[in-house]
Amino acid sequence: MYIEKQALPYENLLDDRPLKQIELMVIHCTELPDLATARSYGEKIHYASGTGNSGHFYVDRGGKTYQWVTARKIAHHVKGHNQQSIGIELINEGRYPNWHHSEQKSTQAYSNEQIDALIELINHLHRNIPSLKHIAGHEDLDSSMITATDNPKLEVRRKIDPGPLFPWQHVMKNIQLINIGSIAKKYE
Numbered sequence: 001m002y003i004e005k006q007a008l009p010y011e012n013l014l015d016d017r018p019l020k021q022i023e024l025m026v027i028h029c030t031e032l033p034d035l036a037t038a039r040s041y042g043e044k045i046h047y048a049s050g051t052g053n054s055g056h057f058y059v060d061r062g063g064k065t066y067q068w069v070t071a072r073k074i075a076h077h078v079k080g081h082n083q084q085s086i087g088i089e090l091i092n093e094g095r096y097p098n099w100h101h102s103e104q105k106s107t108q109a110y111s112n113e114q115i116d117a118l119i120e121l122i123n124h125l126h127r128n129i130p131s132l133k134h135i136a137g138h139e140d141l142d143s144s145m146i147t148a149t150d151n152p153k154l155e156v157r158r159k160i161d162p163g164p165l166f167p168w169q170h171v172m173k174n175i176q177l178i179n180i181g182s183i184a185k186k187y188e
Helices: 035-043 112-128 168-173 182-186
Strands: 024-029 057-059 065-067 085-090 134-137 145-148 151-157
Touching: 024 112, 057 112, 065 112, 085 112, 112 168
Parallel strands: 024 085, 024 134, 057 085
Antiparallel strands: 057 065, 145 151
C-alpha cells in the first residue's frame, strides 16, 4: 500500500511507544473543508511540549493516504485514549463551520474512493501491528457536552465524528477488527 509520508514539524517531540501498546484504531472526520486546512490545523501548537492535535493518518476524498505521525509516536487525537490508539482522519466537512451550533448536521457523504482507501489502510495496519484489535469512532470515546454556540440554553456533543454518514456496516464487513463503539453500532 502506498502511503505518502509528510511528518508534522513537531513529530519528534511526541512521546515514543512500542507498537505492541497499540490496541485501538479511532476513526475521525476532520470537520474541515480540505486537506490543506487540516494540515494547517495539525501544525498548530497547543501544548507546552511544542506539539499539537493530529491523527496519525489522513485519507483525502480521492483516496490518497498520508502519514503525518509514525505509529511509534503518541499523537493527540482523542482525549484519554492516545497512548494505546492510532488516529485515522478522513477529510470531510462534517459540521463545518458551525461545529457546535444547536442543529448538529453532517451533510457531506464519504466518497467511495475514500472508504476503499480507509479499508485498505485498516487492513494494512492490522497486518503490521498484531496487537491492534479494536476500532471505534471518535464520538464513541468522547461524549462530552458543551454549550451550543448559537444558543447558550442548549448543550451539544463536542464530537460527533465520523458521524451518521460514515458507512460502518460496509467498513466492518471488510475488516477484522472488533467494533467497541456503541454509537458506531447504531449504524451497523
